[in-house]
Amino acid sequence: MYADICQLLNIQYPIIQGAMAWISDSSLVSAVSNGGGLGVLATGHLDGEGCRAEIRRIRELTDKPFAVNIMLLSQFADDIAQVVCEEHVPIVTTGAGSPGKFMPAFKEAGIIVLPVAPSVAIAKRMEKDGADAVIAEGCESGGHVGKITTMCLVPQVVDALHIPVIAAGGIADGRGMAACRMLGASGYQIGTRFLVAKECTVHPNYKARVIKAKDIDTTTTGQSTGHPVRVIRNRLAREFEALEKRAASAEELDALGRGALRRAVKDGDMDYGSVMCGQIAGLVTKEQPAKEILEDLYQDYLRVMSETTK
Amino acid sequence: MNFEKIRDIIAEQTGKDAEEITMETSVKDDLEADSLDLFQIINDIEDEFDIKIEDVENIKTVGDVVKLVDELSQK
Ligand SMILES: Cc1cc2nc3c(=O)[nH]c(=O)nc-3n(C[C@H](O)[C@H](O)[C@H](O)COP(=O)(O)O)c2cc1C
Numbered sequence: 001m002y003a004d005i006c007q008l009l010n011i012q013y014p015i016i017q018g019a020m021a022w023i024s025d026s027s028l029v030s031a032v033s034n035g036g037g038l039g040v041l042a043t044g045h046l047d048g049e050g051c052r053a054e055i056r057r058i059r060e061l062t063d064k065p066f067a068v069n070i071m072l073l074s075q076f077a078d079d080i081a082q083v084v085c086e087e088h089v090p091i092v093t094t095g096a097g098s099p100g101k102f103m104p105a106f107k108e109a110g111i112i113v114l115p116v117a118p119s120v121a122i123a124k125r126m127e128k129d130g131a132d133a134v135i136a137e138g139c140e141s142g143g144h145v146g147k148i149t150t151m152c153l154v155p156q157v158v159d160a161l162h163i164p165v166i167a168a169g170g171i172a173d174g175r176g177m178a179a180c181r182m183l184g185a186s187g188y189q190i191g192t193r194f195l196v197a198k199e200c201t202v203h204p205n206y207k208a209r210v211i212k213a214k215d216i217d218t219t220t221t222g223q224s225t226g227h228p229v230r231v232i233r234n235r236l237a238r239e240f241e242a243l244e245k246r247a248a249s250a251e252e253l254d255a256l257g258r259g260a261l262r263r264a265v266k267d268g269d270m271d272y273g274s275v276m277c278g279q280i281a282g283l284v285t286k287e288q289p290a291k292e293i294l295e296d297l298y299q300d301y302l303r304v305m306s307e308t309t310k
Numbered sequence: 311m312n313f314e315k316i317r318d319i320i321a322e323q324t325g326k327d328a329e330e331i332t333m334e335t336s337v338k339d340d341l342e343a344d345s346l347d348l349f350q351i352i353n354d355i356e357d358e359f360d361i362k363i364e365d366v367e368n369i370k371t372v373g374d375v376v377k378l379v380d381e382l383s384q385k
Binding site: 072097098100101118119121122124125128146147226 | 338344345346349350352353354362364365366367
């Protein structure tokens with residue numbers, strides 16, 4: 001059941017920094033990879049050439065493995081898939097859909113593929129498509145979410161597949177990692193805690209908001225559109241909820257949501273920006289260099305494991 | 311023939327009456343199926359017919375699914 005994810009990905013710690021749209025750029029990615037984890041470049045807001053430039057910048061900043069995330073819904077998904085092959089990126093993670101049609105090209109280029117799956121059926125499909133491992137992501141996560149919690153999803157995906165499973169959603173310390181280990185996970189993908197990494201270029205207001213967040217501060221909006229997103233429950237989220245309650249049209253919802261992530265990430269608008277983060281934000285209390293976060297996580301994990309298995 | 315089997319799988323996953331489901335039924339608008347439902351349905355159909363369906367993203371109606379299954383199960 002357990003696989004050596006460090007060996008598969010050629011990294012020191014079994015920890016993946018989840019892609020974060022508009023946020024996980026060459027700065028955060030290279031810091032995480034240099035720190036011994038796997039940095040993942042988000043590309044949802046980039047076109048093919050923008051992605052190529054970021055890949056080259058990462059390579060100037062680190063000689064360690066890193067990954068590129070492809071949002072399959074993005075209008076540039078085809079271009080980005082091509083760039084990733086041309087640039088010999090070692091690892092790809094995918095979100096929002098099935099990477100099936102790109103699989104032959106990825107395999108040809110020797111790329112390791114780690115799709116994100118929010119349900120057993122989708123995880124099984126990814127395995128059939130030739131994924132090397134699957135990232136089972138629970139709805140505690142920040143950003144686009146499914147409906148099943150990490151606690152319930154991970155063991156069910158582990159039982160259904162023959163390839164390694166990486167757990168995501170709600171992990172921010174060694175206890176969370178150890179818990180997912182018990183559920184059968186071989187690796188851990190973490191987003192929210194890396195939002196406050198020193199090298200993360202998100203607006204300081206965003207970091208401060210995540211650090212201040214309590215357990216009940218997030219909500220999911222967009223249930224009615226079929227693409228729910230976990231965000232901090234700010235003015236924008238409350239207006240969204242009100243619109244959804246009176247069954248507003250998709251166009252109205254779209255108009256309210258347009259550009260909202262950019263407003264939060266770049267302008268630091270904590271009222272009308274989309275402040276995506278996970279339910280575990282309450283556990284995130286300080287800004288730290290990525291390397292220190294990775295060391296903390298792993299040492300804490302080892303401590304918890306040795307104390308509980310005594 | 312395939313249609314009836316597919317219709318029953320869809321009815322079971324979406325909680326709709328089988329009689330309501332036709333070739334023209336829209337997966338998203340009429341069945342109110344989200345992507346979790348759709349992939350579950352596809353998974354169950356693949357197991358039932360022992361096939362593998364590509365291009366799930368392009369499926370709009372029940373008829374689209376039936377057409378894909380007809381093509382694949384002939385091979
Ligand atoms: C601000 C933000 C943006 C995200 N953007 C993406 C994305 O573009 N692509 C993706 O596959 N996952 C995205 N995610 C999900 C993360 O990669 C990761 O799986 C998730 O954050 C893990 O849960 P956690 O936040 O509880 O650690 C995003 C998460 C956050 C918080």
